[in-house]
Amino acid sequence: MADQxxxxxxENLRSLIDHSSDITFKDIYIGLEKNIKVTxxxxxxxxxxxxxSNFILKPLLESPNFCSVEKEAIILDLIESGSLYFPSQKKFxxxxxxxxxxxxxxxxxxxxxxxxxxxxxxxxxxxxxxxxPSGENVIxxxxxxxxxxxSTNISTIRRRIRTVDLIAEEFIVGKQTRTPLNIIYIRxxxxxxxxxxxxxxxxxxxxxxxxxxxxxxxxxxxxKYSPFPQLLYTERPDKFCSNIIEGRVGMLIDGLPVxxxxxxxxxxxxxxxxxxxxxxxxxxxxxxxxxTLTFITLYLPGFYVAVTSxxxxxxxxxxxxxxxxxxxxxxxxxxxxxxxxxxAFEILVESGIRLPKTIxxxxxxxxxxxxxxxxxxxxxxxxxxxxxxxxxxxxxxVMPNQDFSNAIxxxxxILTIFSSIAGLFGMxxxxxxxxxxxxxxxxxGISYLSPFVSSNTMQYQDTLIRMPMFFMKKRPVDLKxxxxxxxx
Amino acid sequence: MKKVYFLxxxxxxxxxxxxxxxxxxxxxxxxxxxxxxxxxxxxxxSDDIVVTAVSKNIEATTGERDGSSESKxxxxxxxxxxxxxxxxxxNLSAYSDKKVFYGHVEYILIGESxxxxxxxxxxxxxxxxxxxxxxTKVLIVKDGSSHDIIKNMADEDIFIGDLLxxxxxxxxxxSISDEIQIIQIMNMFDNIYMSPYIxxxxxxxxxxxxxxxxxxxxRLQLAGFALFKEEKMFEYxxxxxARGFNWIRGKVDxxxxxxxxxxxxxxxxxxxxxxTKIIPKLSKGNLxxxxxxxxxxxxxxxxxxxxxxxxxxxxxxxxxxxxIIKKEIMxxxxxxxxxxxxxxxxxxxxxxxxxxxxxxxxDSWSEVFPKLKISVEAESVINRTYDIKEPIKSGYGVKE
Numbered sequence: 001m002a003d004q005x006x007x008x009x010x011e012n013l014r015s016l017i018d019h020s021s022d023i024t025f026k027d028i029y030i031g032l033e034k035n036i037k038v039t040x041x042x043x044x045x046x047x048x049x050x051x052x053s054n055f056i057l058k059p060l061l062e063s064p065n066f067c068s069v070e071k072e073a074i075i076l077d078l079i080e081s082g083s084l085y086f087p088s089q090k091k092f093x094x095x096x097x098x099x100x101x102x103x104x105x106x107x108x109x110x111x112x113x114x115x116x117x118x119x120x121x122x123x124x125x126x127x128x129x130x131x132x133p134s135g136e137n138v139i140x141x142x143x144x145x146x147x148x149x150x151s152t153n154i155s156t157i158r159r160r161i162r163t164v165d166l167i168a169e170e171f172i173v174g175k176q177t178r179t180p181l182n183i184i185y186i187r188x189x190x191x192x193x194x195x196x197x198x199x200x201x202x203x204x205x206x207x208x209x210x211x212x213x214x215x216x217x218x219x220x221x222x223x224k225y226s227p228f229p230q231l232l233y234t235e236r237p238d239k240f241c242s243n244i245i246e247g248r249v250g251m252l253i254d255g256l257p258v259x260x261x262x263x264x265x266x267x268x269x270x271x272x273x274x275x276x277x278x279x280x281x282x283x284x285x286x287x288x289x290x291x292t293l294t295f296i297t298l299y300l301p302g303f304y305v306a307v308t309s310x311x312x313x314x315x316x317x318x319x320x321x322x323x324x325x326x327x328x329x330x331x332x333x334x335x336x337x338x339x340x341x342x343x344a345f346e347i348l349v350e351s352g353i354r355l356p357k358t359i360x361x362x363x364x365x366x367x368x369x370x371x372x373x374x375x376x377x378x379x380x381x382x383x384x385x386x387x388x389x390x391x392x393x394x395x396x397x398v399m400p401n402q403d404f405s406n407a408i409x410x411x412x413x414i415l416t417i418f419s420s421i422a423g424l425f426g427m428x429x430x431x432x433x434x435x436x437x438x439x440x441x442x443x444x445g446i447s448y449l450s451p452f453v454s455s456n457t458m459q460y461q462d463t464l465i466r467m468p469m470f471f472m473k474k475r476p477v478d479l480k481x482x483x484x485x486x487x488x
Numbered sequence: 489m490k491k492v493y494f495l496x497x498x499x500x501x502x503x504x505x506x507x508x509x510x511x512x513x514x515x516x517x518x519x520x521x522x523x524x525x526x527x528x529x530x531x532x533x534s535d536d537i538v539v540t541a542v543s544k545n546i547e548a549t550t551g552e553r554d555g556s557s558e559s560k561x562x563x564x565x566x567x568x569x570x571x572x573x574x575x576x577x578x579n580l581s582a583y584s585d586k587k588v589f590y591g592h593v594e595y596i597l598i599g600e601s602x603x604x605x606x607x608x609x610x611x612x613x614x615x616x617x618x619x620x621x622x623x624t625k626v627l628i629v630k631d632g633s634s635h636d637i638i639k640n641m642a643d644e645d646i647f648i649g650d651l652l653x654x655x656x657x658x659x660x661x662x663s664i665s666d667e668i669q670i671i672q673i674m675n676m677f678d679n680i681y682m683s684p685y686i687x688x689x690x691x692x693x694x695x696x697x698x699x700x701x702x703x704x705x706x707r708l709q710l711a712g713f714a715l716f717k718e719e720k721m722f723e724y725x726x727x728x729x730a731r732g733f734n735w736i737r738g739k740v741d742x743x744x745x746x747x748x749x750x751x752x753x754x755x756x757x758x759x760x761x762x763x764t765k766i767i768p769k770l771s772k773g774n775l776x777x778x779x780x781x782x783x784x785x786x787x788x789x790x791x792x793x794x795x796x797x798x799x800x801x802x803x804x805x806x807x808x809x810x811x812i813i814k815k816e817i818m819x820x821x822x823x824x825x826x827x828x829x830x831x832x833x834x835x836x837x838x839x840x841x842x843x844x845x846x847x848x849x850x851d852s853w854s855e856v857f858p859k860l861k862i863s864v865e866a867e868s869v870i871n872r873t874y875d876i877k878e879p880i881k882s883g884y885g886v887k888e
Contacts, residue, residue: 308516313591313619317544317649320521320592325546327517334515423513429496436493 008095009112010039017099030060032070039110046105048124055085056107056120072113079109079118092117103178127152128257133235136400140277145235150180150254153237157184157252160241165189171202173216173253177209181216184240184250191247191480197444198249198262210253213260220262223441227410229403230443232264239273247481263443263479265450267463269404270294275466284465290398291464297395298408301342302419302427304388305335310423327382335420337381341389342413450478520564520586523649525577526634527610528599530569537602537610539576540635541566541588544647563642567635573613590619595652596626596670597634597689603714603721607686608677615674622671625656628714630690630724637691640706648708655689655710660741663759664730665710677719681853682833684716685733688724715831722829725820732816735781736832738764745785747808750801753792757785757809757870766837770845776861777834779821781813783866787873795878802870810866817864825858834860 006012010025017023026040038060042052060066065083069075080091092098092108098117102108105123110116130152133145146153154168165187173181181202185195198220205219213233221230234240235258243261244250251260270290275283307314308323315323330337348367352360372390375381392412399405411434418430441448451459459477461467473487526540543564566584570576580588593614602610614620629637641648656667665687676684690711693704712730715723725733734740740762749755762783769776790796796805824831835853839846849856 309513312514312516312519312521312589313621317521317523317592317594320516321544321546324517324519324521327515330517433493433496 006095008093008098008110008115008117010037010041010110011112012095013039013041013098013110016095017102023102028057028060030066030069030075031072032068036069036072036075037112038075039112040107041102041110042107042122043102043105046125047107047122051120051122051124052107056109056122059084072111076111076114076116084120086120088121090119092119100178130156135402136234136236136239136273138236138272138274138277141273142236142238144237146237146240146252146257146259148255148257150182150252153252153259154182154184156237157241157244157250160237161186161244166244168252169199171199173202173205173207173210175206175208177211179210180254181210182252184244184252186244186247189245189247189481189483190249191482194263194444194479195249198251202251211255213253213256213258216251216253216260220443222443226437226441227407228266228438228441228448229269229401229407230262230264230441230448232261232268232401233258233403234261235259236273242276243268247475247479247483263446265446265478266438266448267451269399269401271462272400276469280466280468284467287466288464290400293395293398294408297392297399298412299415299427299431300388300392300395301338301412302415302430303424304385305338305416306419306423306427308334309420323382323384326384329379330382331379332381333420334385335416337385338389339413339416339420341381341385342392342416345389345393346409445480446478451476454478514587514589518586519589520584521589521592523592523647524595524597524638524652525590525593526597526599526629526638527573527602528633528635529601529605531601531633536569536571537573537576538567538569538633538635539573539580540638541577541580542638542642542648544649562645563638563647565638565642573610577613590614590617591621593620593624594649596624597629597637598626598686599629599633599635600631600721601633603628603686603716606719607716607721608719611670611673614670620670622669624670625652625667626670626673626686627652628686628688628721630688630711630714632691637689637708640691641708644706651708652689655708659710661743662710662731663734663740663743664712664727666713666734666737666739677716679833679836681830681835681850683722683829683831685713685831686716688712688714715829717827717829722827725823728816729820729823732818732820733831735762735764735813735817736766736779736820738762740764740783744788745809745812747805747812749790749792749794749796750804751792751794753790753794755787755791755796755805756789757805758788760784760786760871766832766834768834768838768841770842774861775838775842775845775849775856776863777837779817779862779864781817781864781866783813783868784871785809785868786871790879793879793881797873797877806868806870809870810868813868814864814866817866821862821864825860825862828854828858830857834862 006016010027014025018025022044024040024042024044028038028040030036030038040052040057063083065078066075069078079089090101092101093116098108098110098119101119105125106119107122109118109120127149128147130144130147132143144156146156157168158166163186166184167187168182168184171181171183173179183195183198183202201220202216205216207215207219210216213231217229217231218224223230232243237259240250240259240261248261248263251262253260270287272290275287308327312320327334332340348364352364355363372386376383376386396405396409399408415427415430415434418426420426422429438449439447439453447453451463454477459474461471470487474484475481475486477484520543522541522543524542526542528538528540530536530538543566545562545564566580566588568576568579568582570579577588577590596611596614598607598610611626614624638648641651659665659667668686673684673686676682688711689708691706691708693706696705712724712726713733714721715725731740731743740759743759745757745759747755747757762781764782765780767778767780769778787796796802830853834857835846835850839850
């Protein structure tokens with residue numbers, strides 16, 4: 001950016017950054033004889049103007065302390081000793097850090113003669129209020145969510161975890177955007193190697209801008225070509241905090257209302273925050289249902305294709321006859337019907353997202369009528385396939401995590417194609433490939449399928465079912481936390 | 489590993505179109521689901537086999553595709569003949585518009601003439617092909633051919649598969665027949681010390697009450713068992729004899745026993761539970777066998793007006809029903825020993841209890857069995873009755 005040899009004064013700064021209309025320079029003359037020139041620099045919109053006028057300009061021009069001074073050096077001393085009504089200020093001698101202070105939304109006072117600048121944190125830009133989470137709603141649980149402002153998010157977390165050991169380390173990501181990113185962990189609890197590893201990976205991120213979560217996720221995860229999410233994202237502070245105290249590392253990015261948690265395992269995408277606020281028997285039943293439906297949404301279309309075009313003997317006779325009758329007159333083979341309808345469903349979903357809410361309702365009616373009824377009546381698809389694809393689609397919505405659901409959607413297609421080539425044999429090969437793929441994913445030494453694949457632990461208390469809380473005395477062993485026990 | 493992964497996907501995709509890697513794909517609407525199949529010996533003197541296949545017609549719009557098309561039926565009947573079962577079955581494809589598929593064959597009906605000839609010759613095809621299920625039920629058609637039965641039922645507008653299913657579901661009400669699957673048949677014919685048996689169905693004509701229709705109506709019913717010597721059918725056993733056989737097999741679920749109360753009026757008892765044990769006993773080199781039957785009954789019907797729920801009367805009734813059951817069992821036992829057919833099989837029990845002794849006598853089992861001393865012991869309890877205890881008119885409940 002700036003030349004190292006450039007002296008810190010208002011002229012030089014002006015030449016460096018005074019190209020944009022929103023950067024304001026204001027020369028003020030203060031002191032007994034109003035002959036000491038001070039330049040105030042700030043960016044409009046990023047600062048709170050009342051703070052600036054009430055707590056900086058007013059005392060500078062009207063306070064008797066400043067009005068009686070003749071020399072610049074004394075003013076500098078006064079500011080440093082706190083005569084301005086401001087809790088903290090930073091003193092700078094080099095032009096480089098002064099520029100970055102301005103662009104972070106601070107106001108800077110420049111004293112030309114002594115080549116000194118003070119920055120005041122008067123940030124005050126428009127920000128969204130903390131609202132209810134839009135995607136992860138619960139009945140019994142907190143109703144706040146993360147917002148775009150990093151400091152607000154950190155304060156939300158501090159309000160929940162009040163230990164002195166909660167650490168928020170700041171990094172700057174993005175050459176152009178200079179986005180602040182904080183990693184959050186608990187000292188003396190989270191595994192140090194894990195924190196070091198995350199720190200190293202974040203420092204090595206070399207991108208233009210960090211405006212989306214994928215920038216971070218794609219740099220941090222180990223299996224770069226997997227469709228499966230390897231970082232857990234959440235917009236719920238309570239979910240974030242429960243992961244932090246479990247011994248994971250969290251990441252907050254300024255400008256994004258979601259938090260990232262690493263390392264993520266397969267199981268976490270199956271857990272909903274509500275599981276832990278309801279009766280454990282009910283939660284276990286719901287979780288079993290979730291696993292079953294995940295299985296169904298993954299395999300059902302493939303299974304249908306396999307049994308109707310390869311293993312007709314597997315279908316109960318009466319059902320086989322019903323399917324046969326329903327398929328009478330349909331010109332396409334089963335797998336074309338199934339794949340076609342699956343694709344049609346994806347099209348409906350995708351176009352539904354892009355449309356405004358008012359239109360999308362009408363659109364979904366058109367879609368449902370066209371696909372569900374007209375296509376059946378026109379003998380383009382058989383009703384049995386419509387039922388199968390509908391069941392598949394509905395089942396896919398029980399998954400608490402959208403990223404994971406998307407990965408399953410992709411694999412559903414792969415498995416259907418495998419089944420259409422070699423029946424259940426092909427489906428098993430596809431299933432094995434999926435399992436193999438999941439086994440290869442490993443983040444920061446923690447396998448994706450843990451604890452199912454770990455040999456050294458038997459921590460199944462919170463897997464297919466959720467046991468009562470007093471069974472979960474230890475933190476996940478795989479995380480290798482410094483403090484192993486949750487409850488003593 | 490990445491390469492292997494890649495290669496698997498590649499090979500699956502690129503061989504998908506090859507005819508050789510078709511892996512037997514067939515669309516479900518191009519398949520003819522055979523539900524029941526009948527096998528008969530041709531009745532024109534040749535050695536040919538006649539195969540009659542029935543598939544259910546859900547839409548019930550098309551007529552019989554056999555040639556002689558009749559009114560709307562809910563069954564499609566296909567008939568063909570050939571030198572062997574397989575040839576005959578293959579010949580079905582000649583005029584079927586769909587691929588004939590044996591994966592859903594639920595019933596195999598074998599005509600009497602075929603059963604008397606050599607049943608294994610006819611069934612081998614179904615033992616062998618992978619498409620057929622091992623739990624296919626096999627039935628012998630008593631006094632007739634399977635083709636006639638299938639045809640008659642179709643004329644009556646009854647789908648034979650549904651009818652057989654409900655008949656076999658109700659088999660335990662009388663306990664005079666049973667359901668035998670093809671895998672059991674394979675095992676029975678494999679056991680050289682045993683005489684196999686297969687349940688039978690027969691067609692009976694009944695008077696039709698509806699004057700607008702034909703005078704008589706044909707009905708299928710389960711009719712005991714067909715007993716086999718080697719692989720040829722030997723004899724039928726029906727009714728009480730068949731139930732006696734089921735007592736020894738331990739397959740009696742329910743049934744009716746009619747006894748007389750002390751005043752000579754009939755009382756029906758319903759069997760609600762029964763257990764049978766075949767106990768071979770070896771003492772001083774002599775083998776004898778005891779068949780122990782233990783069963784419970786409930787009073788279902790009293791013809792007289794006397795109160796029978798007294799200890800002495802109940803004891804009297806229990807003794808009667810034990811004797812009746814003993815008689816049923818003795819009857820089938822003497823039949824078996826007379827014809828030297830061990831179809832229970834007692835040989836199995838002997839082998840399991842005295843394996844060493846069995847090694848010594850197994851070759852001469854056909855000489856041992858007819859002379860074997862078999863005794864029957866029956867033990868029974870009358871448990872209770874239902875909504876009313878004393879019969880109406882017995883005077884109970886009349887207030888003075």
